[in-house]
Amino acid sequence: MDVLSDVLATTRTGRPVSGMFIRHAPWGRRYGRVESAGFHVVLQGSCHLLREGTEPLALGVGDVVFMPRGCEHELVDQPGTPITETAGPGEPREIPGPGPATSLLCGSYELAADRTHPLLAELPEVVHIPARLGTHPALRGAVDLLAAELAESRPGGDAAVPPLLDLLLLYILRARLAESAESAETGWAAAFADPPIAAALREVHADPSRQWTVESLGTVAGLSRAAFAKRFTATVGEAPLAYLTRWRMITAARLLREGDAPLSTVARHAGYGSEFAFGKAFKREYGTAPGRYRRDGLVLAGTA
Template identity: 60%
Template sequence: MDVLSDAIAAMRTGRPHSSRTVRFAPWGIRFPASEGAGFHVVLQGTAWLLPPAAAGGDVAPAPVRLGPGDVVLLTHGIGYGLADHPDSPLTDAVPLPDGSWPTPPDRGPVDAEETLLLCGAYQLNRTRPHPLLAELPPYVHIPARVGAHPRLRAAVELLGAELAEPLPGSDAIVPALLDTLLLSLLRTWWLAERADRSTGWSAALADPAVAAALRALHGDPAHPWTVEELGALGGLSRAAFARRFTTLVGRPPLAYLTWWRMTTAGRLLRADDLPLRAVAQRSGYSSEFAFAKAFKREYGTAPGRYRAAS
């Protein structure tokens, strides 16, 4: 898997939810804090996002107007609001038992302004967030522009069509389209951001030498990588590569490798019934004892207990 796909897979849990809904002015919804990430697409009409404050901030940013075709992703599970107008009162959104949001009836007052929305939510495991996602802003807003982001627009149109008219196979198609939309959203944002950033994951994925090393680490985390070997993939000396990787990624190459191996091990323990020896081998450890020791140092508990508690 590539790095972005791997980062999403490491955090994604459960089944994503989505709905296509009509709102009639006045309306306002307050979404509570959650472990997941939510998105909204304005298909028709307008809406206002009442954004969450940044981490550690006391004051939320100014409301953001969303026009037809605009897409917004709420990334960190912080509470936020969505309304027809910034001054409209907000009603708390209460999720259904399966984690989805109830759909209001498609009716409203005569001549009321109508807004058609495509909304969804992803469940994420935030106990071990990938730094690639952790550096995202509180929300990602991608305005509609004629001819821009064709792949993202195609994912939105396909998802909207499936929700508007479910057909045989929709139960399998919709979750796949939701994952496609999430990856398309994030890729669109990073491609726009990387030109303006000299450090961080946007810059790391744009740097040929660091990106080649990350692809190698994610492609085969069990391989006994050396810094010299990783640097050679991008044509750099050991020292030059180590400096560049540490500056952009935020930790030295082998420290990141160890972190990713343990993240991979945690995902395998949660999702599969593989024997511990097999999990150890896929995580780069030939000894089950050495793996258990490293895992306990990283997670504070033994692999077996971690699996039982997941």
């Protein structure tokens, strides 16, 4: 599995949700902070995104905004318009008014807070992908398909919408990485654009249980041990073996929360020869023993 797919598969949880909303000016809508990632796509008209301490962000048709940590924000037809509604369950799909209409595609994703990957952690509070002719056609296609499914109830819609939402998230992140790679010298956009570093990351994700060394990863990258360690650390932001341990713990946490494999199997998958060594490493990362972490997850699932 490639790195971005692996990151999404490991950090995504639950089912994504979405809906279409039409507001006629004047309108103002508040979105409180939530424990999930959210997005908006402007399908018709225009609006402004407001956040405390920042300048209003003007949004037009085709613009996409993604909030990876569910930050508090507001959408208004124009800066200065009073906030008259708060996003929440059961709200009407359309609210009439005297002014022009704005049509929005909105939704959210559950991302496991305890399995946050640095690729997602380094994203800003708001990722803005403006609509520009000829850019990100896959993202535009996913938006069109999703909007068509939500616009009217058709047979198979319940099966079509979740995978389309997953595709939308993937294409949002691809677009962000592609735009960032044009100027980034460090970070994950730069790592994906750097063939030796990208090759080493793919191998780590393909086989995290292998007893990797800096030298063996350098061989994969086609670099000497010292050159690889320096380049990886400067680009990714942490040393190769530190990232390897981080990824092993993230994948182990997922196996513990989402499966029933014995601890010995989880330990082997994470590259540890004994449950004891794995338990020490896991507790150092998560502050609790693997078995307790799994039991806590079962309790949370039972009360959800």
